[in-house]
Amino acid sequence: MASSTPASPLSPSPEAPLLLTGLTTAQIEEFVAALGLPRYRGRQVADWIYRRNAGSFEEMTDLPRALRHQLAAVASVGRPEVVARTVDADGTTKYLVRLGDGQTVECVWLPYREWSSVCLSTQVGCPMACAFCATGRGGFARNLSAGEIVAQFLLARAHAPCPVTHAVFMGMGEPLLNTSAVLQALHLLNSECGIGARNLTLSTVGIVPGIQRLAREKLQINLALSLHAPDDETRARFMPVAQHFPLPVVLAALRDYTAATHRRVTLEYLLIAGVNDSPAHADRLADLVLGKKEEGGPLLAVVNLIPYNETEARFRRPSEEGIRRFMARLKQRGVAVTRRLERGETIAAACGQLRREAASDAPGARPRRSPRRRGTAVART
């Protein structure tokens, strides 16, 4: 039987156009060289994609027209199609985008006073099934590639009216169930898109092997744990992951992570009335952060409180007084605590909601019920 050398993943093929947004400049040079072209053409293409916001080969006007057509036949710049867009009064802009295979995911541009950020999805749907999350209720379809993750960033940046300085992996999906693609996307955002490692944040529900891998990589990114409860019993009521990775194991992995990276981790805590917002919960949370001596002492962490945004009838937001009391109790115990600045409230910016709405607007879908929606403006494009 004749043997054949397997094609390099960077070999040009008209059957499967290569998504260039998943590649470094050096890899794009290699791809272009495989087409018989000078390597500097690859540098030009990468420059257009990563630094000049080109959404198609046609926009790369310093490339000969014939070359643009040649590239378009075997590669893709990866700019996804915008299916719907919502803009909040505070400027927060949420995009529902269609990928090459027709699947849709969300990404969000978030403006702040002196900087702006993009929230990225890492999976189509999510298998983690957190009860408070619209994405979790929609099930899981597939992982995104690094190129599909970076393409969301490039799309949002191309539409942003000011520089984008940060990126957060907090959109649809659990990033640490797609670790290889996420690590490549982090690398590309840092080295190709110019986002400093300390301006990159990855949020996980606590996938221990993924946290251990991040610790080995020693990246200087920000790691956030979606904690949301100070004990496994409470957590398991709305986060099935608690049955797979108990908190003592997750906390041990976080301690190893902080020891390896010297980076403080963030413990995200969604405050839900009557579920996890009592003084006893605050005390247990403080115990968890301060740690026992035999557990390794205090965890290098800050607690970030997120009052629940009432977009579903199932859970309620605590009163302002209740939120302040919870925060004060943590501070009294010596825990570093912040409260998340809430953005995009009028467009239901929690992940997965726009996608669910688009699905329920499809012909034949049942009408949706959504309490307390205010001023939502959905532009279908």
Ligand code: SF4
């Ligand atoms: S909160 Fe995150 S991990 Fe949980 S279901 Fe939603 S997308 Fe998945």
